[in-house]
Each structure stands twice: as C-alpha cells, then as structure tokens.
Amino acid sequence: MPTIVITGASDGIGAAGARQLKGRGHDVVLVGRNQAKTAALARELNAPFHTADYTRLSDVKRLAAELGELGRIDVLVNNAGGIMGPRELTADGFEKSFQVNHLAAFLLTRLLLPRLVASRARVIQTASAAANMFGGRFDTADLNNERNYTPLGAYGRSKLANILFTRELDRRHHADGLAAVAFHPGVVRTNFASETTPMMRLVYHSPLKYLLPLSPARSAQRLVRLAEGAPGTDWQPGACYAGQRPMKVVYQDDGTAARLLWEQSEAFVKPWLA
Ligand SMILES: NC(=O)c1ccc[n+]([C@@H]2O[C@H](COP(=O)([O-])OP(=O)(O)OC[C@H]3O[C@@H](n4cnc5c(N)ncnc54)[C@H](OP(=O)(O)O)[C@@H]3O)[C@@H](O)[C@H]2O)c1
Numbered sequence: 656m657p658t659i660v661i662t663g664a665s666d667g668i669g670a671a672g673a674r675q676l677k678g679r680g681h682d683v684v685l686v687g688r689n690q691a692k693t694a695a696l697a698r699e700l701n702a703p704f705h706t707a708d709y710t711r712l713s714d715v716k717r718l719a720a721e722l723g724e725l726g727r728i729d730v731l732v733n734n735a736g737g738i739m740g741p742r743e744l745t746a747d748g749f750e751k752s753f754q755v756n757h758l759a760a761f762l763l764t765r766l767l768l769p770r771l772v773a774s775r776a777r778v779i780q781t782a783s784a785a786a787n788m789f790g791g792r793f794d795t796a797d798l799n800n801e802r803n804y805t806p807l808g809a810y811g812r813s814k815l816a817n818i819l820f821t822r823e824l825d826r827r828h829h830a831d832g833l834a835a836v837a838f839h840p841g842v843v844r845t846n847f848a849s850e851t852t853p854m855m856r857l858v859y860h861s862p863l864k865y866l867l868p869l870s871p872a873r874s875a876q877r878l879v880r881l882a883e884g885a886p887g888t889d890w891q892p893g894a895c896y897a898g899q900r901p902m903k904v905v906y907q908d909d910g911t912a913a914r915l916l917w918e919q920s921e922a923f924v925k926p927w928l929a
Pocket residue numbers: 662663664665666667668669687688689692707708709710734735736737738755781782783784839840841842843844845846847848
C-alpha cells in the first residue's frame with residue numbers, strides 16, 4: 656500500500672484526511688506540531704508520527720532526516736499552515752506566514768527530493784482561494800512582507816506561493832517521475848485562524864463557525880481524491896484544484912515569478928540544505 660506523509664495532521668483537514676486514508680488501507684505517516692495532539696491521533700490510527708514546529712527550520716531539517724528513513728514516500732501532503740497575527744519574524748529571521756505556510760514546506764520537499772523522485776511521488780499542497788482574494792501585491796523582492804503587511808494579505812500571498820511552488824516543482828521534476836498538485840480545501844470549520852485577527856477568530860472560533868460550509872471530513876475528500884488519483888488522468892500536474900476542477904488563478908505569471916520564488920526560497924534555506 657502507498658505510504659502517505661501528511662503534515663498538519665494533528666487537526667482539521669489533515670487529521671480528517673489521515674483518518675480517511677488510513678481507513679482506505681494506506682500507510683499513513685503523521686506530522687504535527689504538538690506532541691500530545693499528534694500522538695493521540697497516532698494511537699487512534701495506529702500510525703507512526705513525527706513532530707516539527709515550522710517556525711524553526713532546524714525542526715524541518717530534523718523532520719526530513721527522520722522521514723528519509725522511510726523506505727519510500729508515495730505521497731507527500733504539505734498541509735500544515737494557518738493565518739498569523741501581527742507581523743512577526745521567526746527565530747530564523749523570516750516573516751512567520753511566509754515561513755510556516757511556504758518556506759518550511761519548500762525546505763522539507765527540497766530535502767526529501769531524492770526520496771520523492773526515487774518513489775515517483777505525488778506532492779500535494781493545501782493552498783487556498785485566499786490566493787485569489789488576498790494574494791495581490793505578490794512580490795518576489797518582498798517575500799518577507801516588509802511592505803504592506805496585513806495578516807490576510809500575507810496569508811493570501813503565502814497561499815499563492817503554494818500554487819507557484821507546485822507549478823515550479825512540477826516543471827522542474829515532472830520528467831524525473833514526480834508530479835505536484837495544489838488544492839483549495841473549501842471554507843472549512845477548523846482552527847486555522849486561531850492565531851490571527853479578532854474578526855477571523857470570530858468567524859472560525861465562535862458558534863458562527865457552524866455557518867462555514869464544510870466539515871473537515873467533507874473537505875478532506877478533496878485531499879483523498881488527489882492522493883489516490885493518477886496524475887495526468889485524474890488531475891492535471893501543476894494545477895490548483897477547487898473541487899473537481901482546476902481553479903482559475905487570478906495572478907498572472909508566465910513562469911518568471913514561480914522561478915524567482917524557487918530561487919529565493921532556495922537561497923533563504925541554504926544554511927539548512929548543507
Ligand atoms: N479551514 C479553511 O477554511 C481553509 C481554507 C483554505 C485553506 N486552508 C488551509 O488548510 C490547511 C490546514 O488547515 P486547517 O484548516 O485544517 O487548520 P487546523 O485545524 O488549524 O490545522 C492546521 C494544522 O497545521 C499545523 N500547524 C499550524 N502551525 C504550525 C507550525 N508553526 N508548525 C507546524 N505545524 C503547524 C497545526 O498544528 P496544531 O494542531 O499544533 O495547531 C495543524 O496540524 C492550511 O494550510 C490552511 O491554510 C484552510
């Protein structure tokens with residue numbers, strides 16, 4: 656059975672996806688931030704687990720070394736993420752939304768590339784339609800959001816980065832046998848806005864949350880469909896899906912921004928690649 660690694664698996668869409676994939680017979684490997692929460696799900700599913708806090712790239716490097724011990728990785732689901740609060744730098748010196756939602760997953764994928772290519776893996780990115788709503792002013796010269804920071808703006812740009820990273824990963828490594836795809840999980844009743852503005856917390860962390868259209872379990876069906884689907888047949892490599900169809904991405908890129916994002920990200924994580 657395929658081995659599927661899911662980050663952000665301790666809660667929300669990742670946890671629901673892990674439950675469904677395990678129930679369908681896959682070997683699921685859980686990655687969470689919180690030891691107790693991740694261990695509890697690991698016990699429930701009788702699955703191995705790892706932890707890493709994406710605000711620390713040294714954690715991501717250790718995680719990649721641990722995951723490198725797996726014989727193969729058939730699917731890597733880069734799902735960990737959330738909306739942050741006021742602008743903050745991590746201990747590594749990067750703006751927190753950019754690091755947690757994009758750079759950490761970039762580093763993990765980059766470190767695992769030999770294993771992913773050897774496994775002819777699929778790499779799935781949990782992106783968001785927020786890329787279209789709030790991802791304006793995406794600027795590869797300002798990836799750390801020094802100008803015009805708002806929590807939603809930085810979140811939208813980090814989710815656009817997920818989409819551009821998916822395209823560039825697929826462009827660079829499709830010929831090696833790897834395939835990448837991103838998806839918008841819908842508007843889902845989860846905790847992902849727990850660290851952000853009062854307005855978003857009100858929507859996601861009050862009884863109002865039950866007005867949000869999707870349960871994590873419903874949303875995770877999108878993840879399962881991509882994880883089990885065949886690239887080129889069931890989904891278009893390099894695309895970002897919303898439901899069954901590729902999502903129109905408002906931000907126009909002829910490939911230059913995707914390439915610059917990759918090059919900048921690679922330069923940023925260089926100390927952790929050695
Ligand atoms: N919910 C929505 O409406 C929605 C819409 C579009 C896209 N998304 C995307 O869906 C993905 C999953 O989010 P969710 O809605 O399922 O929210 P969630 O229930 O809060 O789950 C987020 C997961 O990411 C982990 N995480 C958060 N910060 C982390 C960090 N610094 N280091 C490592 N892991 C971290 C969380 O760990 P803890 O358990 O320790 O918090 C949790 O496992 C995110 O990428 C989000 O951007 C969600």
